[in-house]
Amino acid sequence: MEFTETFDAAEPTHRLVTRRLSGVKDWDELGGVTVENRAIRVLMDYGTVVHLELDPKHGQFETVQRELAQVPDSKCIFVGSDHEFRASLPEDRALVESLLEIPDGDTDAWTDRLFYFVEFVVLTDQSWLYRSVPHEAHIREINAGGIEGVIEKLNETFAQVRGSAVVPFGGLVSWTTGGTTYDLKWNSLYCSDREKSASYDLERLRQVTALFSENLVRLDWKPVPAESLLRRTVWRVLGSGSAAPPPQVEIPAGEDGEKILDAFRQLRERLGYEYDVETSSD
Template structure:
């Protein structure tokens, strides 16, 4: 389970998790790969969020661009433990920047590295609490909080149903 620095956000336990079991031969950036599945889920989850917090490694190819477009979060307002380069996007205004951060071109290893390793943590918050949190390179940390989001699980199932090995399961602590 991912831990937030802000205990008021951490009070809400995950209700579900995004699970990806990529079929043999599927690359991470493919529609059924770990990045492709998470990005499909984000199409639904971002619609329910009010802000996105992202911890970026300065090695990320879009680091300077995102520093200019997104708000650097002051230390007192950071939500990630040991955060140094945390930025906030306001939704829906910054949706294009968030989508750009998450998208990668097939077979582009630099973008793959950025998306999987140089986005160190990612969280979608709503006015009530957190909705989604992820450590992209740790596929077991893709947690969903459906509290206050009626129909979210059903909408995610519908979005992911055509992708082999992708689903949303109740959170069981593993």
């Protein structure tokens, strides 16, 4: 998602993330669309304007065309947008919320929400606050700079929502040892060196054991059926002949190593991962 050069190019500070839980549909209580809608309701409390782009195939396109102002090309904030509309808050909030909702099992509304609702942004008087590309679940970005209390309110909203959380945009923690850089993201452990890079899905993680006396973290992973390897988009290996995850990784000594273990704990607690975290003197 790109804004035009004339618009504020502030970088995101956080992102909204949702695990794909088994058997959960987008419109379910823990589903991706319902979760995002809960976040947007909070964020619109802090916003003044919404810009959205709709495909003419959207079921409510004519309603939006009639009720909202279409943004002239010279004032569009989305790069390459064809049908960009402006909604004022709180005046047009009800209409915006009607575009976001999916009645249970309504596949037409689901298609509208994910594919014909092209782009969406909540603005404040100072900058953008939230931006989303509905069919790209990884683009749910928050710019909380200068907006006091918004992250705390979002954290409160999702405290009891299993599998979803607001996390720092750049990942939780990163470190380099022995020529390899590790980056613990909300859904994966990313490893890279001069020759290769790989991303390992945290859904596969069973156990994290820290051995601080040896500056190591042992990682126990669930096996993956051979037929599913090609289907897992998170499982990516570049320039490597093997996708086997590391059984252990080196960590820095002292407080920096403890921060890494704390990051694994935070992910487990906030996103409901099933792996265990412990320390060992062995």
